[in-house]
Amino acid sequence: MESQLPAEFVVNVDHERCRRCKRCVINCSFSAIEFKDKVTPNHRLCVACHRCATFCPESAITITENPLDYKYGYNWSPEIRKNILKQAESGGIILTGMGNPRPYPIYWDHMLIDACQVTNPSIDPLREPMELRTYLGAKPEAIEFEGEHDNISLKTELAPQVKLDIPVVFAAMSYGAISLNAHKALAMAARRMGTLMNTGEGGLHEDLASYTDRIIVQVASGRFGVTSKYLNNSAIVEIKIGQGAKPGIGGHLPGEKVGEDISKTRMIPVGTDALSPAPHHDIYSIEDLSQLIYAIKEATDYKKPVSVKIAAVHNVAAIASGIVRAGADIVMIDGFRGGTGAAPMIIRDHVGIPIELALAAVDDRLRQEGIRNRASILVGGSIRQSADVVKAIALGADACVIGTASLIAMGCRVCQKCYTGNCAWGIATQKPELVRRLNPELAADRLCNLLTAWGHEIQEVLGSLGIIAVESLRGSRERLRGVGLPQETLDILGIKHAGIGQ
Amino acid sequence: MKIDAKGLHYRPMNKIIRDAVAAGEKEFELDNVGGQRYIGTGLNEPVKITINGTPGNDLGAFMNGPKIIVNANAQDGIANTMNAGEIIVHGNVGDIIGYGMRGGKLYIKGDAGYRVGIHMKEYKKQVPVIIAGGTAGDFFGEYMAGGLIILLGMNGKSPIVGDYVGTGMHGGVMYIRGKVDPYHLGKEVNCLELNEEDMKLIGSYLKEYCEHFGFDLNEVMSGKFTKLVPLSHRPYGNLYVY
Ligand code: SF4
Ligand code: SF4
Numbered sequence A: 001m002e003s004q005l006p007a008e009f010v011v012n013v014d015h016e017r018c019r020r021c022k023r024c025v026i027n028c029s030f031s032a033i034e035f036k037d038k039v040t041p042n043h044r045l046c047v048a049c050h051r052c053a054t055f056c057p058e059s060a061i062t063i064t065e066n067p068l069d070y071k072y073g074y075n076w077s078p079e080i081r082k083n084i085l086k087q088a089e090s091g092g093i094i095l096t097g098m099g100n101p102r103p104y105p106i107y108w109d110h111m112l113i114d115a116c117q118v119t120n121p122s123i124d125p126l127r128e129p130m131e132l133r134t135y136l137g138a139k140p141e142a143i144e145f146e147g148e149h150d151n152i153s154l155k156t157e158l159a160p161q162v163k164l165d166i167p168v169v170f171a172a173m174s175y176g177a178i179s180l181n182a183h184k185a186l187a188m189a190a191r192r193m194g195t196l197m198n199t200g201e202g203g204l205h206e207d208l209a210s211y212t213d214r215i216i217v218q219v220a221s222g223r224f225g226v227t228s229k230y231l232n233n234s235a236i237v238e239i240k241i242g243q244g245a246k247p248g249i250g251g252h253l254p255g256e257k258v259g260e261d262i263s264k265t266r267m268i269p270v271g272t273d274a275l276s277p278a279p280h281h282d283i284y285s286i287e288d289l290s291q292l293i294y295a296i297k298e299a300t301d302y303k304k305p306v307s308v309k310i311a312a313v314h315n316v317a318a319i320a321s322g323i324v325r326a327g328a329d330i331v332m333i334d335g336f337r338g339g340t341g342a343a344p345m346i347i348r349d350h351v352g353i354p355i356e357l358a359l360a361a362v363d364d365r366l367r368q369e370g371i372r373n374r375a376s377i378l379v380g381g382s383i384r385q386s387a388d389v390v391k392a393i394a395l396g397a398d399a400c401v402i403g404t405a406s407l408i409a410m411g412c413r414v415c416q417k418c419y420t421g422n423c424a425w426g427i428a429t430q431k432p433e434l435v436r437r438l439n440p441e442l443a444a445d446r447l448c449n450l451l452t453a454w455g456h457e458i459q460e461v462l463g464s465l466g467i468i469a470v471e472s473l474r475g476s477r478e479r480l481r482g483v484g485l486p487q488e489t490l491d492i493l494g495i496k497h498a499g500i501g502q
Numbered sequence B: 001m002k003i004d005a006k007g008l009h010y011r012p013m014n015k016i017i018r019d020a021v022a023a024g025e026k027e028f029e030l031d032n033v034g035g036q037r038y039i040g041t042g043l044n045e046p047v048k049i050t051i052n053g054t055p056g057n058d059l060g061a062f063m064n065g066p067k068i069i070v071n072a073n074a075q076d077g078i079a080n081t082m083n084a085g086e087i088i089v090h091g092n093v094g095d096i097i098g099y100g101m102r103g104g105k106l107y108i109k110g111d112a113g114y115r116v117g118i119h120m121k122e123y124k125k126q127v128p129v130i131i132a133g134g135t136a137g138d139f140f141g142e143y144m145a146g147g148l149i150i151l152l153g154m155n156g157k158s159p160i161v162g163d164y165v166g167t168g169m170h171g172g173v174m175y176i177r178g179k180v181d182p183y184h185l186g187k188e189v190n191c192l193e194l195n196e197e198d199m200k201l202i203g204s205y206l207k208e209y210c211e212h213f214g215f216d217l218n219e220v221m222s223g224k225f226t227k228l229v230p231l232s233h234r235p236y237g238n239l240y241v242y
Helices: A024-025 A049-053 A078-090 A180-193 A204-215 A228-232 A262-265 A286-299 A315-325 A345-350 A353-368 A387-394 A404-410 A440-465 A486-495 B010-022 B198-215 B219-221
Strands: A009-013 A031-035 A038-041 A061-065 A094-095 A111-113 A134-136 A162-164 A168-170 A215-219 A236-240 A250-252 A274-276 A306-309 A332-333 A376-380 A399-402 A480-482 B001-006 B027-034 B048-054 B064-070 B084-088 B105-108 B129-132 B146-149 B169-175 B189-192 B225-230
Touching: A024 A031, A024 A049, A031 A480, A049 A061, A078 A094, A094 A345, A094 A387, A111 A387, A111 A440, A134 A345, A134 A376, A168 A180, A168 A440, A180 A204, A180 A404, A180 A440, A215 A228, A228 A286, A236 A286, A236 A332, A286 A306, A286 A315, A286 B010, A315 A332, A315 A353, A315 B084, A332 A353, A353 A376, A353 A387, A353 A486, A387 A399, A387 A440, A387 A480, A399 A404, A404 A440, B001 B010, B010 B027, B105 B198, B129 B198, B146 B198, B198 B219, B198 B225
Parallel strands: A168 A399, A215 A236, A236 A306, A306 A332, A332 A376, A376 A399, B001 B027, B027 B048, B048 B064, B064 B084, B084 B105, B105 B129, B129 B146, B146 B169
Antiparallel strands: A009 A061, A031 A038, A111 A480, A134 A162, A250 A274, B169 B225, B189 B225
């Protein structure tokens, strides 16, 4: 069927400036630029990944949204009309990548942080030690010591703890969804910054064997690459129940992406679909979840914290409480703006709840039930900047998880075409010629720079708050105020409106 | 090593086993087992464990090498994500056995519950095998991505298998000794007749199986088998538009 869909973008080439080096042609992995006497774009194929514009030595390329205007209709937006055309031409579920782009409220941007003035002095982070360190894992109700004077030791047996030098870890992104070079960069950066990366559900490539103390390994319904060795060579084992971008929807790596190397890592034949449906099918209750948690603990001799990752959904607080009672050491909550390699648009854009509200509700519930100490809370689903991290910790999180932000640091342009496997930046692709574009060392440097910058920024805020450790901020909702939020939202977030004092 | 499991919680019991395996112990006999979970879970050595009594769920989960013999019935989640080894059950078993199993053998004398071999996978020479002598419940071989499952129906109960056989199947092969009515089948499977090669393949496993349980191989092989394979390795390939 001939498509009636207009091009999304227009590639403008300034032929005066162009020196016909053809770099743009070589760089475009979506075949949107050809050379026929001169640089000739096929606008329809452009996804605005900016690869050509970035590498054009003459800055001769700009990309604009197709200025084709639609007859105004607030209800029938151009996007909705284009989606209908797409489906009328194909009969398929619309697939997309990255996180929810729709203009839902972003509550981070409606929360403001306190600072010290006059009566309670702030602290200069340049001179004072400012601690960003935190530990993930279950904490005891109380601790007991034994011995006397200079021979005192801890009597209480501690659950396994994993130290983070900065309260930001890299999100679960599978080898398959992203490239091996991207995985390597994340692992190297995690090691250097004293934080963690997460394999996602696609197993662990053998090249990353030396980084296992910095890696969260995931167990999802498909069990790809899961062996007792995989479980034991890890910092943390995570059971994946859900993902913020697609709550209730599983993973599905199409067969064409399952090449030799992925086949080996996932331990499935080349070319078969890697199906990881949302239900685990051995988990229909909290008791069943507990059974898997303890199977993993038995298989790792109780040496690894076990995390359970869920999407933020309406009943998240009760579910999280169940997860903690089931024996999880960490609850990872992924908000509805979280990214993905591929998800049906209807799910990505319409299912789940914002992480800010989910976090506040979960932290509240666990406190009310007196079990907050039993598990650390990790939150993700569009943590965009260090301010979001500070606000999340003040709301009650132990640490934050960044996926999209880490990809952007490596070069991602959020073009949302991850599911095509043509990522021009060598991130969401398995094509060797594209994967090569991402240099793991350089990408790791960029990731480290990002975390270093965020670390300094968090220290600045801690100083202005008059505290010297990120652990002192945890759950300090009194240090947050809401702006422009209705009372009900403020109640859920457990914060006062700006203008209200103590 | 002999362990009296009476009144013993799974946690200390499995710890005794793990520590003994680490110390070089090769053989275990567990008496009076009554529902203790995770026996053999995560063990990587080729030890032998004989269980007298009914073990609990997740027997041999993530297991990589041991041989387990159960002289009774067993419960749910046997051989969950098992990589290598052997589990022989002289009785019936519960649901979701062989979940994500990737290698080794699971031989059951009697019936099996729902979702036998769900997400079973294979990789090159590592091909997991499940054989059950009786009947099985719904969703037999669900999402099966590799490996071999044989169902024998030796106790003559009917139907031999429940509904939705092979739903989501996209790899591997199943052999069922008897006729499977089409309405029991999932949308993703294809029914075939067996050829000589198939008979040879199942014959080699069934010989071993019959030796464990004292069945007559000729009698087993004389039944008429149905072979089930996936229609596609990519069952959901055409569902999406970009
Ligand atoms: S990269 Fe720039 S200068 Fe080179 S051919 Fe393309 S438009 Fe012209
Ligand atoms: S990872 Fe690549 S394909 Fe995905 S949004 Fe970023 S640049 Fe685009």
